[in-house]
Each structure stands twice: as structure tokens, then as C-alpha cells.
Amino acid sequence: xxxxxxxxxxxxxxxxxxxxxxxxxxxxxxxxxxxxxxxxxxxxxxxxxxxxxxxxxxxxxxxxxxxxxxxxxxxxxxxxxxxxxxxxxxxxxxxxxxxxxxxxxxxxxxxxxxxxxxxxxxxxxxxxxxxxxxxxxxxxxxxxxxxxxxxxxxxxxxxxxxxxxxxxxxxxxxxxxxxxxxxxxxxxxxxxxxxxxxxxxxxxxxxxxxxxxxxxxxxxxxxxxxxxxxxxxxxxxxxxxxxxxxxxxxxxxxxxxxxxxxxxxxxxxxxxxxxxxxxxxxxxxxxxxxxxxxxxxxxxxxxxxxxxxxxxxxxxxxxxxxxxxxxxxxxxxxxxxxxxxxxxxxxxxxxxxxx
Amino acid sequence: xxxxxxxxxxxxxxxxxxxxxxxxxxxxxxxxxxxxxxxxxxxxxxxxxxxxxxxxxxxxxxxxxxxxxxxxxxxxxxxxxxxxxxxxxxxxxxxxxxxxxxxxxxxxxxxxxxxxxxxxxxxxxxxxxxxxxxxxxxxxxxxxxxxxxxxxxxxxxxxxxxxxxxxxxxxxxxx
Amino acid sequence: xxxxxxxxxxxxxxxxxxxxxxxxxxxxxxxxxxxxxxxxxxxxxxxxxxxxxxxxxxxxxxxxxxxxxxxxxxxxxxxxxxxxxxxxxxxxxxxxxxxxxxxxxxxxxxxxxxxxxxxxxxxxxxxxxxxxxxxxxxxxxxxxxxxxxxxxxxxxxxxxxxxxxxxxxxxxxxxxxxxxxxxxxxxxxxxxxxxxxxxxxxxxxxxxxxxxxxxxxxxxxxxxxxxxxxxxxxxxxxxxxxxxxxxxxxxxxxxxxxxxxxxxxxxxxxxxxxxxxxxxxxxxxxxxxxxxxxxxxxxxxxxxxxxxxxxxxxxxxxxxxxxxxxxxxxxxxxxxxxxxxxxxxxxxxxxxxxxxxxxxxxxxxxxxxxx
Numbered sequence: 001x002x003x004x005x006x007x008x009x010x011x012x013x014x015x016x017x018x019x020x021x022x023x024x025x026x027x028x029x030x031x032x033x034x035x036x037x038x039x040x041x042x043x044x045x046x047x048x049x050x051x052x053x054x055x056x057x058x059x060x061x062x063x064x065x066x067x068x069x070x071x072x073x074x075x076x077x078x079x080x081x082x083x084x085x086x087x088x089x090x091x092x093x094x095x096x097x098x099x100x101x102x103x104x105x106x107x108x109x110x111x112x113x114x115x116x117x118x119x120x121x122x123x124x125x126x127x128x129x130x131x132x133x134x135x136x137x138x139x140x141x142x143x144x145x146x147x148x149x150x151x152x153x154x155x156x157x158x159x160x161x162x163x164x165x166x167x168x169x170x171x172x173x174x175x176x177x178x179x180x181x182x183x184x185x186x187x188x189x190x191x192x193x194x195x196x197x198x199x200x201x202x203x204x205x206x207x208x209x210x211x212x213x214x215x216x217x218x219x220x221x222x223x224x225x226x227x228x229x230x231x232x233x234x235x236x237x238x239x240x241x242x243x244x245x246x247x248x249x250x251x252x253x254x255x256x257x258x259x260x261x262x263x264x265x266x267x268x269x270x271x272x273x274x275x276x277x278x279x280x281x282x283x284x285x286x287x288x289x290x291x292x293x294x295x296x297x298x299x300x301x302x303x304x305x306x307x308x309x310x311x312x313x314x315x316x317x318x319x320x321x322x323x324x325x326x327x328x329x330x331x332x333x334x335x336x337x338x339x340x341x342x343x344x345x346x347x348x349x350x351x352x353x354x355x
Numbered sequence: 356x357x358x359x360x361x362x363x364x365x366x367x368x369x370x371x372x373x374x375x376x377x378x379x380x381x382x383x384x385x386x387x388x389x390x391x392x393x394x395x396x397x398x399x400x401x402x403x404x405x406x407x408x409x410x411x412x413x414x415x416x417x418x419x420x421x422x423x424x425x426x427x428x429x430x431x432x433x434x435x436x437x438x439x440x441x442x443x444x445x446x447x448x449x450x451x452x453x454x455x456x457x458x459x460x461x462x463x464x465x466x467x468x469x470x471x472x473x474x475x476x477x478x479x480x481x482x483x484x485x486x487x488x489x490x491x492x493x494x495x496x497x498x499x500x501x502x503x504x505x506x507x508x509x510x511x512x513x514x515x516x517x518x519x520x521x522x523x524x525x526x527x528x529x530x
Numbered sequence: 531x532x533x534x535x536x537x538x539x540x541x542x543x544x545x546x547x548x549x550x551x552x553x554x555x556x557x558x559x560x561x562x563x564x565x566x567x568x569x570x571x572x573x574x575x576x577x578x579x580x581x582x583x584x585x586x587x588x589x590x591x592x593x594x595x596x597x598x599x600x601x602x603x604x605x606x607x608x609x610x611x612x613x614x615x616x617x618x619x620x621x622x623x624x625x626x627x628x629x630x631x632x633x634x635x636x637x638x639x640x641x642x643x644x645x646x647x648x649x650x651x652x653x654x655x656x657x658x659x660x661x662x663x664x665x666x667x668x669x670x671x672x673x674x675x676x677x678x679x680x681x682x683x684x685x686x687x688x689x690x691x692x693x694x695x696x697x698x699x700x701x702x703x704x705x706x707x708x709x710x711x712x713x714x715x716x717x718x719x720x721x722x723x724x725x726x727x728x729x730x731x732x733x734x735x736x737x738x739x740x741x742x743x744x745x746x747x748x749x750x751x752x753x754x755x756x757x758x759x760x761x762x763x764x765x766x767x768x769x770x771x772x773x774x775x776x777x778x779x780x781x782x783x784x785x786x787x788x789x790x791x792x793x794x795x796x797x798x799x800x801x802x803x804x805x806x807x808x809x810x811x812x813x814x815x816x817x818x819x820x821x822x823x824x825x826x827x828x829x830x831x832x833x834x835x836x837x838x839x840x841x842x843x844x845x846x847x848x849x850x851x852x853x854x855x856x857x858x859x860x861x862x863x864x865x866x867x868x869x870x871x872x873x874x875x876x877x878x879x880x881x882x883x884x885x886x887x888x889x890x891x892x893x894x895x896x897x898x899x900x901x
Contacts, residue, residue, distance in 0.1 A: 046659035142540065230653070230725055321719075323726045324653025326883045327562070383616070383832045411742050414835060414846050416861035421852070443848065445835045449742055449758050456835065477745025480871040488579075503572040503900060512580055513859075 023100040031261040035062040072250035084138030089255035095127025096262045104179040106297040117177040157334045158224035164342035165218040182278025193275040222267035230322045268311035279304040359385045391459035391468040398474040409446040412475035417485035438463045470496040488513035551896025574900040582860040587827040595681040598898040603636035604840040606685035612836030612847045616829040624817035626768045634803040639668045640841035641796045648890040688823035731784025734888035745868040748843030753779035753792030760839035774802045789891035864898035
């Protein structure tokens with residue numbers, strides 16, 4: 001896509017900016033929106049109102065909070081390990097931002113049209129682990145260390161079911177590029193991943209339950225990847241105060257926050273691309289109907305964001321309903337339940353695809 | 356269900372030379388007076404005997420009996436002499452549903468009572484509180500130190516002749 | 531070559547989101563397994579017992595409120611009944627009924643806080659807010675009667691401070707009808723939730739014999755399977771006129787005496803309290819609530835130990851009187867004091883996250899531990 005723009009404008013710099021800035025802008029705007037959404041969703045679920053005063057129904061509340069965070073004093077504990085402490089939040093943020101390059105917002109705009117798509121996303125999520133460990137160790141605080149260790153163990157363990165399910169879906173679609181996967185699910189809801197994808201015939205109906213199982217497994221693993229309840233031990237307030245981010249204040253704390261919400265959208269987007277048709281609309285495009293060509297990509301962006309938002313909403317919903325899982329139970333779920341199920345699922349889908 | 360007189364009989368038969376008596380001059384129920392250094396043996400017997408089975412210690416509290424005399428000596432100094440502290444034990448049985456109150460009195464200068472921590476574990480913190488507030492030493496207690504007041508506080512507040520010290524840790528106490 | 535491990539001492543310090551008040555827990559850990567728990571208390575010590583010796587008997591009543599500030603009615607109840615027994619005062623029947631209604635409403639309110647904060651400790655944020663919404667209704671009832679929401683100074687020696695206003699019984703009946711379905715809602719949301727059961731079943735097990743020896747009482751003791759409730763086994767006031775049951779922990783999920791049992795006993799007690807309130811509303815007679823209040827409270831020389839079944843356990847008052855207007859000694863046997871001393875025995879061998887769950891299930895409030 002960058003080549004396309006550099007062809008049009010004849011300048012590499014503009015192509016570079018056009019390729020990088022929109023995802024970043026989207027990340028920031030999305031985070032502002034998502035924090036407000038979370039506060040409203042949680043409030044209404046708990047029979048109260050949430051922010052109401054700043055802006056219409058509290059819409060500007062997040063902006064106010066971020067402005068406040070930005071002007072806070074940047075405190076670094078005297079005994080903290082300075083290089084590690086300072087770099088950690090940026091590392092976590094960079095890991096998530098890199099992965100946004102592979103998300104197919106529309107059919108013509110993807111940050112980078114590399115073929116490795118989902119593989120790259122999985123690999124780059126490893127930055128997050130490194131960043132968390134640095135944050136925990138560099139804070140020189142027993143609680144932070146506990147939180148960071150738990151978080152690292154959690155993320156690394158749950159990458160395995162994620163990878164297995166992704167492998168299943170790769171077998172299914174035959175390509176690693178997320179744009180290609182979305183393209184394969186064209187033409188109404190019938191071809192969406194969750195309803196059997198682009199297969200035809202009896203295999204399509206046979207495979208639906210197993211795809212559904214794969215969807216559930218991926219959803220649970222992604223909850224663990226983003227440290228959301230019921231797997232939010234690293235930031236469990238009632239046990240370890242704020243876990244690995246106890247010692248952070250100001251801009252760095254805002255970075256952690258930004259990274260967490262951006263990560264939420266990232267995993268929702270991956271789910272949507274695999275199972276729910278990516279940016280495809282469930283019933284045709286208005287642009288095609290009226291013959292307006294340039295309306296179609298905008299509609300695709302709209303559908304992509306809406307579907308991603310829906311799963312973000314489900315994640316928030318779960319957070320305020322379920323209690324927290326304990327460390328060893330979390331590991332039990334991963335190793336004794338998710339991984340065997342993912343393996344069996346992989347085998348069966350492979351068998352069906354052979355038919 | 357036994358009343359205090361019957362319990363006294365059983366105790367006297369078991370330990371005739373411990374000097375166990377009953378004190379029934381007060382309008383409420385009679386209480387059994389036990390020697391403070393023998394209270395743990397008596398307590399264990401009360402817990403284990405089948406007719407009594409006092410398996411639960413409801414309350415253990417220290418009381419300043421306020422029966423000391425003020426003596427003025429030649430220099431005009433006023434000191435308190437004599438007087439006792441008492442430790443009251445309220446026991447009851449969940450199985451046989453009867454209650455009894457025991458009392459152990461010890462002198463004010465050097466108050467020492469045997470600890471019943473080996474008999475009822477519920478007494479551990481109550482005895483620490485009695486030590487903290489009155490200065491009653493419980494012999495053979497596993498962990499006798501102050502519980503409610505800071506570790507380095509001077510004095511025993513619930514005594515009737517207690518006065519606040521002037522300073523604590525550099526802070527002036529009388530407000 | 532053996533691995534050299536060290537024990538780490540972790541401090542859950544006085545300011546901590548999940549210790550219920552200012553409590554310092556010193557955990558001796560090996561990895562994440564707890565070897566010993568040593569509580570340090572005294573941060574909220576307000577010298578109640580020394581104050582009590584300097585004031586007259588009725589003046590002590592507001593001070594008793596402030597010990598267990600989540601169940602103030604019952605603190606008043608125990609103290610006032612003890613003095614009435616010492617003096618031999620007979621209170622009118624209407625006063626007895628009012629005290630029982632207020633006491634049981636207070637029991638529901640206190641249990642709601644206990645259940646809500648227990649869920650909050652484990653990460654379930656929503657039940658906390660639902661239960662507090664219901665508790666607001668109870669506090670409104672109290673406010674309409676005596677003017678205060680939390681610390682009432684309502685029960686006086688020989689009677690109560692204000693009579694019930696004309697609408698009170700109707701509003702209480704409405705509350706009972708409203709509250710019954712919410713208990714079912716709470717059960718659906720939290721009690722039988724698989725994750726919650728994983729966190730609390732088979733944790734913090736206390737066998738019945740040990741529970742009695744440690745002095746546990748109230749829901750903690752009943753959760754361990756011992757069917758003992760002061761309202762039935764040692765009745766005070768007019769509790770023998772009501773028909774209710776004593777819920778006991780049976781190890782429905784997990785073993786008898788674990789955290790889930792202690793939690794479930796509280797939920798069952800909510801239902802029983804509603805039954806008592808309903809019967810009391812039916813049977814309450816008319817009368818004058820201040821006819822038996824004496825002009826001067828001067829008990830004869832003597833002492834009494836009176837205990838009541840407060841929401842957190844057995845609340846006992848040991849009052850020693852020397853015949854004057856001021857008490858010679860008021861010792862309060864607070865249920866949380868004894869429950870907290872038992873945590874060293876119950877929490878050995880579990881993980882840190884479990885210590886939080888055990889502490890929550892024991893339902894302590896620092897106000898009455900430190901007095």
C-alpha cells in the first residue's frame with residue numbers, strides 16, 4: 001500500500017507518513033473512546049451512571065484524565081534501575097503498535113502488505129512480555145516483581161493455545177496474510193469464517209462446530225494475553241495494589257494504559273478477521289448499490305471497527321461480571337484444558353479439510 | 356446441666372488441696388475462685404472431664420479490683436499498697452450447655468498467672484491484652500507481648516493508678 | 531545439591547485495599563506458599579475501656595456504637611441488656627420487639643457489607659454495588675427512625691430513644707418483599723459461579739473441634755458445621771418466640787469449614803433474618819417505649835457477662851459494677867478479635883491470594899478488634 005501512495009505522489013516520505021500515522025491516530029482515538037466506554041458500561045451494569053459532567057454524558061472525561069496524567073511529575077524511585085525503568089513502557093507500547101501494521105482496515109489500505117500477517121503479530125506481541133518484566137524488575141519493589149513475574153508467565157503460557165488455534169485457521173484459509181483472509185470471506189455472511197468460510201459442500205457444515213470451538217479457545221486465550229479479568233492477576237488491585245505498574249506516574253503510566261486498550265482492540269480485530277469476515281459487510285455494500293466506488297472502503301472500515309468494538313464490549317462485559325482466577329488455576333486452565341482441546345481441534349479440522 | 360455448686364463439688368473431689376472456693380456473696384451467679392498458679396491444671400480438667408466438658412472459653416478479662424490502700428509515709432509520698440488484680444474466665448460447654456465463671460486473684464506488685472493457652476487456644480490474644488493493659492504476666496505463654504499499644508509504650512493503662520507519661524517518642528502526650 | 535531457598539517476609543501493610551481497615555499482616559512466605567501469618571493490630575485503638583470507666587452508664591452507649599461500626603444496633607443491644615439484667619429492669623414488650631426488628635435489619639445490613647467486600651477482594655466488582663444499593667434501603671429505614679445512618683445511639687438502658695414512626699412497619703414489609711428475590715439474584719451471580727467456587731472451596735478449612743477451641747463464633751463457627759447460635763442455644767430478649775432455623779455449613783461444594791461454607795451460611799442467614807422480621811412485624815404490640823427508662827442508672831455491686839449473637843459472632847460484655855454511677859470495668863469480647871487470632875492457624879499452607887480470601891471470609895472489622 002505504501003508503494004501505491006509513493007506511486008501516486010512520487011514521494012517516499014508522504015507514503016511513509018500515510019502508512020504510519022493513521023494507525024497511530026486510530027490507536028489514540030480508540031483508547032480515548034474505549035476508556036469512556038468501559039466506565040459507562042461498568043457503571044450501567046452496576047446500576048449507577050458513570051461520568052456525566054465533563055462533556056455530554058462524560059464524553060470528554062478521558063481527555064481530561066489524560067491531560068491530567070500528562071502534566072504529572074515523573075517520579076522515578078531512587079533505588080530503581082533507571083534504564084530498564086524508563087524504557088519499559090515504551091517497549092510495551094511499541095510491541096502493540098507494530099502489530100497494528102498488519103491489520104486490514106479496508107481492502108486497499110493495510111499498513112504493510114507483507115505476507116506474514118498473523119505470524120508477525122504473534123511474534124511482535126513478545127515485546128510486551130519483555131517490557132513487563134523490565135517494568136517489574138526496574139521498579140525495585142517486591143509487589144511489582146510479583147506482578148511482572150505472574151504476568152510474564154501468563155502471557156507466555158497462553159501464547160501456545162493462541163498459536164495452535166491460529167495454526168488451525170491457517171490450515172483452513174491457506175494464507176497468513178490477514179488481507180487475503182478477509183478477501184476470502186466475501187459475499188454476504190454466508191462465507192464468514194464462523195459459518196464455514198469459503199468451503200463448499202458437506203465439509204462446510206461439518207466444520208462449523210469445530211470452528212466455533214476454535215473461536216471460543218481463541219477468545220479465552222486473548223483475554224489472558226491482554227490481562228483482562230478473569231485473568232487480571234498482574235493488576236489485581238486488591239492483592240498487589242497495581243502490580244507491575246505500581247511505581248509509574250505521568251506519561252509512562254499513560255503509555256501502559258494506552259498499550260492495554262490498544263491491545264484489546266488488536267486481539268478483537270484478529271478474532272474478527274479470522275471468524276467474522278474482517279472488513280466485509282454482512283449484506284453487501286451501499287457503495288456498490290449506488291455505484292459510488294470510493295464509498296466502499298469507507299464502509300469496510302466502518303464494519304471492521306464496529307465488529308472489533310463489539311468484541312471489545314464483550315471483553316468489558318466479562319470483566320465486570322466474573323471474579324478473578326488464581327495463579328495456579330490460571331496455569332491449570334491453560335496447560336490442562338486449553339492446549340489439549342486446541343490440539344484435538346487442530347487434528348479434527350485437518351481431517352475434515354482433507355475430505 | 357450443672358450449676359456452680361455441683362461443679363465446685365466435682366473440682367474439690369478432684370483437687371482437694373488446691374484451695375478452690377466459691378464466692379457467692381454477689382447478687383449475680385456465684386463464681387469459683389482458683390489459685391492463679393494452678394489455673395491451667397484446673398482448666399484442663401474442666402475441659403476434658405465428661406461430666407463437665409467446658410470446651411469453649413468465652414471470655415478472659417483482667418480486672419483491677421481497686422482494693423488497694425493509699426499509704427502516706429513520712430516524706431509525704433503517697434503509694435498504693437496491697438490490692439489485687441483478678442482474671443476472670445468465662446467458660447461454657449457447647450455440648451452440655453452450662454456455664455461457669457472462674458476467678459484467679461493475684462497481687463499488684465508482681466502479678467503472675469499461669470497461662471491457659473495450652474488448654475483453649477482462644478485465650479492467646481486475650482491474655483496478651485490483659486498483659487498489655489494491666490501488666491499481668493502469664494507464665495508459659497508462647498508470645499507474651501503488647502498487642503494494642505505500641506511495643507515500646509511505658510506503663511499499663513487500665514490500672515486505676517495509671518497516669519499518662521509526659522512524652523512518647525518525642526511527642527508530648529497531654530494535648 | 532539441594533536448592534537453597536529462603537523464607538521471605540511480606541508485609542500486607544496497614545494501608546492496603548483489601549485488609550478491612552488498618553491491619554498489618556506479616557506473611558512469612560516460601561515462594562508463594564504461606565508458612566505463617568502474624569497479624570499486628572492496634573492501629574485503631576481508641577481506649578474504649580478506659581473511657582467507659584470515666585463516664586456514666588448511659589453515656590457509654592454512643593461509644594459502644596463505634597466499635598463495630600457496621601452493626602451498631604447490636605453493640606448497643608448487648609451492652610444495654612447486660613445492664614438491665616444487672617439492675618433487674620423489665621422492659622416493655624414493645625421495646626423488645628423493636629429491638630429485635632432493628633437487630634435483624636442490622637444483621638442483614640452487616641452481612642451485605644461482608645458479602646460485597648468478599649466478592650470485591652476476589653475481583654467480582656459488580657455484586658458489591660448491587661448489595662450496597664440494597665443496604666441503602668435499610669439505612670434509609672434507620673435514618674427515618676432515629677436520624678442516623680451508621681452510628682445510632684438508639685437503644686438506651688430500659689428502652690429505646692425514639693418510637694417507630696407510623697410508616698415504619700409498612701416500609702419494612704415492603705423492604706422484605708423487595709429483598710427476597712435479590713438474594714436469588716446474588717446466588718446466580720456469585721455464589722454458584724464456577725470461578726468463585728474455585729477460589730473459595732477447600733480454602734481455609736477449619737474443623738469443628740478446632741473452631742470451638744479457637745473460640746470462633748457466629749457464621750465462622752456455623753460454617754465449620756457446629757450448630758450453635760446464641761439466639762437458640764442461650765436465648766436472650768424474646769428470640770424464643772420466633773420460628774427460624776440455624777443454617778449450618780455442610781460442605782456443599784468442597785469440604786465442611788472452608789471459605790465457601792462461611793460465605794454460604796451468611797447468605798442463608800439473610801433469609802432467616804427476613805423470616806424473623808416478618809414475624810416480629812405481625813406480632814408487635816402497642817405500648818410506651820420510654821416507660822422503663824430509669825432516671826439514674828446505678829446498678830448494685832456485682833458483675834455480669836452478657837452475650838448476644840452479633841452479625842459477626844458472639845459479642846460479649848463483661849460489666850463490673852461497684853455500686854457507683856460509673857462502671858468499674860467494661861470489657862468487650864469482640865468476635866472479630868478472636869476470629870483474627872485464628873487466622874494464623876487457618877491460613878497455613880495456602881497461597882497469598884488465598885490469604886486474602888480467608889481474611890475476607892472471616893469477616894473482621896478493625897473497629898471492634900482494636901476498640
